[in-house]
Amino acid sequence: MVELAARLAGIVGERRVMLRAGELRTYESDGLPGYRSTPSLAVFPGTRDETIAVVKALAASHTSFVARGAGTGLSGGALADNVVLLGLHRLKRIVAIDGDNARAVVEPGVVNALLTAAASAYGLHYAPDPSSQSACTIGGNVAENAGGPHCLKYGVTLNHVIALTVLLPDGEVVTLGNPDGESEGYDLLGAFVGSEGCFGVVLDATIRLERNPQAVRTLLADFASVDGAAHAVSDIIAAGIVAAAMEMMDNAAIQVVEASIYAAGYPVDAAAILLIELDGAAAGLDDDVARVAQFCKAAGARAVRVAADPADRARLWQGRKKAFGAMGRVSPHLVVQDAVVPRTRLPQVLADIHHIGVRHGVNVCNVFHAGDGNLHPNIGYDANDADEAARVHAAMGEIMQVCIDAGGTITGEHGVGLDKLPYMDSLFTPDTLGAMCALRSVFDPERRANPGKVVPVHRCREWLAAPAARAGHPR
Amino acid sequence: MSRGAGVTTPCAIPGTPLADARAGLDACVHCGSCLQACPTYLVLEDENDSPRGRLDLMRALVDGILPTSDPDVRSHIDRCLGCRACEPACPSGVPYGHLLEATRATLTAERPNPFIVRLILFAFARPALLHAAMFGGRVTRALRLSRLLARLPGRIGFAMAMLESTRSPLPHRTYQPRSDGSRGAVAVLQGCVMEGLFAETNRATSRTLAANDFSIVEAPGQRCCGALHAHAGDIDTARTLARANIIAFERSGAEVIAVNAAGCGAIMKEYGVLLADDAAWRDRATVFAARVRDITELLASAGPRLGAPVPVTVTYDAPCHLLHAQHIASPPLRVLAAVPGLVLMPLAESEHCCGSAGIYNPVEPETSERVLEPKLRHIAATGAALVATGNPGCLMQIGAGLHQARMSARAIHPVDLLDASYAAERS
Numbered sequence: 001m002v003e004l005a006a007r008l009a010g011i012v013g014e015r016r017v018m019l020r021a022g023e024l025r026t027y028e029s030d031g032l033p034g035y036r037s038t039p040s041l042a043v044f045p046g047t048r049d050e051t052i053a054v055v056k057a058l059a060a061s062h063t064s065f066v067a068r069g070a071g072t073g074l075s076g077g078a079l080a081d082n083v084v085l086l087g088l089h090r091l092k093r094i095v096a097i098d099g100d101n102a103r104a105v106v107e108p109g110v111v112n113a114l115l116t117a118a119a120s121a122y123g124l125h126y127a128p129d130p131s132s133q134s135a136c137t138i139g140g141n142v143a144e145n146a147g148g149p150h151c152l153k154y155g156v157t158l159n160h161v162i163a164l165t166v167l168l169p170d171g172e173v174v175t176l177g178n179p180d181g182e183s184e185g186y187d188l189l190g191a192f193v194g195s196e197g198c199f200g201v202v203l204d205a206t207i208r209l210e211r212n213p214q215a216v217r218t219l220l221a222d223f224a225s226v227d228g229a230a231h232a233v234s235d236i237i238a239a240g241i242v243a244a245a246m247e248m249m250d251n252a253a254i255q256v257v258e259a260s261i262y263a264a265g266y267p268v269d270a271a272a273i274l275l276i277e278l279d280g281a282a283a284g285l286d287d288d289v290a291r292v293a294q295f296c297k298a299a300g301a302r303a304v305r306v307a308a309d310p311a312d313r314a315r316l317w318q319g320r321k322k323a324f325g326a327m328g329r330v331s332p333h334l335v336v337q338d339a340v341v342p343r344t345r346l347p348q349v350l351a352d353i354h355h356i357g358v359r360h361g362v363n364v365c366n367v368f369h370a371g372d373g374n375l376h377p378n379i380g381y382d383a384n385d386a387d388e389a390a391r392v393h394a395a396m397g398e399i400m401q402v403c404i405d406a407g408g409t410i411t412g413e414h415g416v417g418l419d420k421l422p423y424m425d426s427l428f429t430p431d432t433l434g435a436m437c438a439l440r441s442v443f444d445p446e447r448r449a450n451p452g453k454v455v456p457v458h459r460c461r462e463w464l465a466a467p468a469a470r471a472g473h474p475r
Numbered sequence: 476m477s478r479g480a481g482v483t484t485p486c487a488i489p490g491t492p493l494a495d496a497r498a499g500l501d502a503c504v505h506c507g508s509c510l511q512a513c514p515t516y517l518v519l520e521d522e523n524d525s526p527r528g529r530l531d532l533m534r535a536l537v538d539g540i541l542p543t544s545d546p547d548v549r550s551h552i553d554r555c556l557g558c559r560a561c562e563p564a565c566p567s568g569v570p571y572g573h574l575l576e577a578t579r580a581t582l583t584a585e586r587p588n589p590f591i592v593r594l595i596l597f598a599f600a601r602p603a604l605l606h607a608a609m610f611g612g613r614v615t616r617a618l619r620l621s622r623l624l625a626r627l628p629g630r631i632g633f634a635m636a637m638l639e640s641t642r643s644p645l646p647h648r649t650y651q652p653r654s655d656g657s658r659g660a661v662a663v664l665q666g667c668v669m670e671g672l673f674a675e676t677n678r679a680t681s682r683t684l685a686a687n688d689f690s691i692v693e694a695p696g697q698r699c700c701g702a703l704h705a706h707a708g709d710i711d712t713a714r715t716l717a718r719a720n721i722i723a724f725e726r727s728g729a730e731v732i733a734v735n736a737a738g739c740g741a742i743m744k745e746y747g748v749l750l751a752d753d754a755a756w757r758d759r760a761t762v763f764a765a766r767v768r769d770i771t772e773l774l775a776s777a778g779p780r781l782g783a784p785v786p787v788t789v790t791y792d793a794p795c796h797l798l799h800a801q802h803i804a805s806p807p808l809r810v811l812a813a814v815p816g817l818v819l820m821p822l823a824e825s826e827h828c829c830g831s832a833g834i835y836n837p838v839e840p841e842t843s844e845r846v847l848e849p850k851l852r853h854i855a856a857t858g859a860a861l862v863a864t865g866n867p868g869c870l871m872q873i874g875a876g877l878h879q880a881r882m883s884a885r886a887i888h889p890v891d892l893l894d895a896s897y898a899a900e901r902s
Binding site: 027090257 | 520
């Protein structure tokens with residue numbers, strides 16, 4: 001390892017290779033600090049050429065590595081367990097913005113919100129807006145196929161990536177997708193986006209930007225019951241109204257946000273609130289606002305108000321986006337899930353989650369993308385209390401099972417990473433998992449990129465034993 | 476891979492200031508909201524030089540994962556500006572400034588501060604020595620030696636440029652404002668550097684207060700505020716100075732204490748926390764702290780009254796200890812808005828630290844300079860003739876940067892501009 005460190009230091013400079021415990025500490029976890037893994041070393045290239053040289057050096061010594069952006073992921077996906085951590089946050093150049101064609105070319109370390117800030121001069125924005133957008137990077141967004149409140153209308157990361165220049169784990173540079181049109185052959189870009197760092201790393205991404213809408217209305221609906229809010233969501237969607245975003249927060253989440261520096265003026269006695277955004281052409285928008293308000297009231301909303309001005313709107317959104325971080329106010333540790341259920345099943349699933357929480361004596365707090373049926377149950381707890389920790393993990397397991405039984409899945413936008421590995425078996429057959437392993441081998445036949453994530457290794461045991469024989473014969 | 480659940484870790488450093496503050500560490504859930512707010516993370520591009528990284532290191536000390544002698548812990552904690560820009564970015568409300576001071580106090584007990592830090596702290600705690608040093612500074616400035624020596628490279632050159640920049644960019648003013656005293660009695664903190672090198676601004680502070688119907692009372696016996704000592708981990712000296720100031724200002728009979736140095740105001744508003752463990756002083760300190768106001772807060776509460784036109788383009792840079800520590804954003808702008816003819820140009824990233832950070836500049840010159848670079852670039856883009864900012868450290872850091880970059884803009888305290896506006900009424 002010392003020899004490898006010296007070789008890497010020759011590429012990126014000594015300061016950018018870290019080996020000592022005191023240097024590696026913060027790189028041992030991402031946005032889900034319940035997990036910790038110590039990398040064998042961490043390396044931080046500052047340019048594209050350095051990145052290529054580093055990955056080639058790792059390939060030459062058959063060394064496994066894990067790519068990491070800003071370390072804000074919520075599935076343990078960027079944890080390196082005794083392998084090399086490849087930090088890409090220093091590659092933060094916005095290479096070009098083409099206002100006329102609403103496109104940008106960015107390096108992987110560009111922070112999501114900074115891309116929107118740069119695009120705003122052209123009347124454009126980058127639509128996928130994960131709550132961590134003030135810190136998370138585009139490279140990480142591509143790896144996780146990140147979502148966000150506004151993906152309800154505008155689509156997720158995949159819908160905003162036109163092409164990628166990708167560095168495969170063996171050091172080869174390839175282009176996926178075609179900046180000038182539809183690419184020939186299989187959609188490898190579609191396979192790469194959301195591959196959670198197992199297929200390689202992004203060197204640059206050609207991004208589709210969205211025009212800023214002519215008009216925006218943000219509604220805050222105050223419900224006396226979670227069930228009422230859930231029904232309002234189903235009714236609005238069933239009526240064919242395409243909202244830009246439809247977010248729900250329950251009382252526990254409201255309380256946490258209102259106690260924080262991001263207090264947004266949510267009603268603290270509401271059982272749930274919906275934050276609904278409508279945007280588009282100004283003509284007819286207020287008719288939709290009236291219809292949405294009508295649906296909310298019919299489902300039992302006590303009050304519906306429309307944000308008065310852009311500052312008010314920003315405040316309502318900041319409260320929602322900082323809700324996860326604000327959980328630290330109530331408890332030292334946190335688990336957060338990312339299940340998706342069919343939207344029509346929301347009322348029942350939320351009721352089941354509530355009962356699971358009560359039965360295990362844990363406080364489940366919900367703040368989520370209701371319009372997508374993408375749930376984020378959070379449970380705050382004290383990890384030093386072994387009994388409480390055990391109850392939290394039991395409750396989380398049951399919650400995931402309820403979601404799967406409702407016809408849902410285990411991740412909407414956070415990725416599988418490490419955290420959701422145990423649930424993969426409940427969702428996929430061994431054949432399907434084997435097919436995933438085979439797809440990966442197209443990009444990373446040595447399986448050195450982000451080892452141990454996404455697909456449970458034991459499912460690939462036979463495949464691991466004889467990779468060559470199985471190539472082309474996915475099980 | 477380990478799952479951080481199950482075992483209760485006993486504190487590895489019981490009885491230390493950091494151990495006492497450890498509850499604040501638990502609020503951090505590692506969400507990363509602080510990263511882009513942190514000037515050292517942005518320029519050094521290492522998460523160890525971010526709030527999240529430093530909190531991880533603090534937790535590692537408490538949990539015994541890393542010893543207090545660990546050189547990496549030391550260097551990353553040392554490299555923190557203490558600007559507290561992470562606090563308003565933190566959804567969980569991690570008391571970062573407090574944790575940083577507790578960590579520095581814990582590390583200092585293990586290994587003393589560098590010589591230059593100890594020298595500066597020693598001088599600021601001793602009035603005679605401080606006065607002599609400030610006198611020396613004024614003589615150097617008056618003889619224009621500072622202008623000459625500012626051409627030297629490195630620390631000495633920059634220090635001399637700092638000194639040179641303290642020369643007021645506005646003409647000397649001497650008017651006698653009329654006050655009906657209806658807004659109550661105010662005592663002004665004279666401050667070490669403010670009275671030593673920015674005496675003109677101190678006079679302007681009193682005059683603008685009087686012009687807005689405050690009455691000024693003297694508070695003899697006041698000392699250094701102790702901010703530099705607290706930030707560097709010398710909590711005991713900070714407490715001694717705090718007690719002396721509480722006595723002096725209580726004796727003055729002032730209802731309110733006005734402070735024109737953001738760094739001093741921030742610590743004085745926290746005297747209650749600083750002396751929280753001292754049963755004899757806790758309540759007095761809390762009452763005292765509640766009476767401290769930044770000068771721009773006081774002036775803004777009075778309007779302030781409009782003066783005569785001063786045609787000049789100005790941009791405003793927020794001192795970290797005003798914006799992030801005291802949460803004062805608009806009062807300085809209201810003071811500038813009371814100057815007719817003053818054109819305010821918006822400054823990009825005005826909420827970012829300039830790299831001054833108390834005595835950070837002499838201790839970490841390289842990082843300080845890198846943090847200053849983008850600030851100077853943004854100032855140049857405004858085209859403003861003056862950069863207004865209400866803290867001596869920021870005035871000198873930005874002033875020296877402008878001087879060494881041979882830019883024509885000068886740094887100035889907002890109060891000086893209002894004072895010039897009032898003085899112009901009489902000319």
